[in-house]
Amino acid sequence: MYGGRLAARRVLLLAGESNASYLSRVAAVQGVSVDFLLGELGAGPPGQQALAPHLAEVFLSRAAVDRLAVMVQMNWPRLRRALPHLREPHLLPGQQARWDWPWQPLPHYLVPACPLCAARRGASETAVWLVRPDVWTICRRHDRFSHVRQVGTQAVDVRRLPETVRAHRVRLRLERQWGRQGRSCPQMPSRSSDGGGVVACSGRCGRTGRGGRTCS
Ligand SMILES: [Zn+2]
Numbered sequence: 397m398y399g400g401r402l403a404a405r406r407v408l409l410l411a412g413e414s415n416a417s418y419l420s421r422v423a424a425v426q427g428v429s430v431d432f433l434l435g436e437l438g439a440g441p442p443g444q445q446a447l448a449p450h451l452a453e454v455f456l457s458r459a460a461v462d463r464l465a466v467m468v469q470m471n472w473p474r475l476r477r478a479l480p481h482l483r484e485p486h487l488l489p490g491q492q493a494r495w496d497w498p499w500q501p502l503p504h505y506l507v508p509a510c511p512l513c514a515a516r517r518g519a520s521e522t523a524v525w526l527v528r529p530d531v532w533t534i535c536r537r538h539d540r541f542s543h544v545r546q547v548g549t550q551a552v553d554v555r556r557l558p559e560t561v562r563a564h565r566v567r568l569r570l571e572r573q574w575g576r577q578g579r580s581c582p583q584m585p586s587r588s589s590d591g592g593g594v595v596a597c598s599g600r601c602g603r604t605g606r607g608g609r610t611c612s
Pocket residue numbers: 510511512513514535536537538539540
């Protein structure tokens with residue numbers, strides 16, 4: 397069994413966590429190195445070693461994810477619900493069990509998790525890194541702002557800044573409605589009354605949203 401030499405210790409999942417962050421936490425709980433875990437998961441590029449989770453992300457093939465699921469005693473659907481980079485299209489292609497830790501710019505940022513959420517999942521305040529489309533995030537549960545350049549436990553409590561929290565929640569709603577276009581159009585109101593799913597923008601951004609809908 398993959399990881400059969402590891403003790404039966406569960407590491408609680410945290411939604412949005414990076415693969416590298418999760419593997420680092422598993423390794424820490426088991427008292428082994430991340431390189432050891434990677435060796436159990438499959439083959440990597442020659443000479444490539446584990447990197448710190450705040451620096452880069454590690455990607456796995458489907459066969460390697462299957463091994464990970466056996467190792468941590470969770471099924472793949474559960475893992476991929478929590479870890480966005482265990483979903484298509486982020487899996488490495490091919491049938492071989494393998495991993496890769498590309499040292500190159502990627503279309504996401506690694507942002508520290510809210511320390512309160514990390515603590516709820518039994519993790520160190522500085523141990524969890526999330527995959528985010530922006531350099532910052534605000535925890536919806538605890539209203540903690542964290543930034544990619546944040547060090548240690550510097551997450552900012554924004555509960556005293558209700559305008560900021562409100563604006564963030566409006567933005568999240570627009571993102572759910574419009575996808576990425578909702579991030580850049582601050583004028584988009586709620587759905588129009590035409591019942592056809594068309595959303596009108598009170599601004600003049602002229603952007604096209606999810607499903608081809610266009611602001612006008
Ligand atoms: Zn939180």
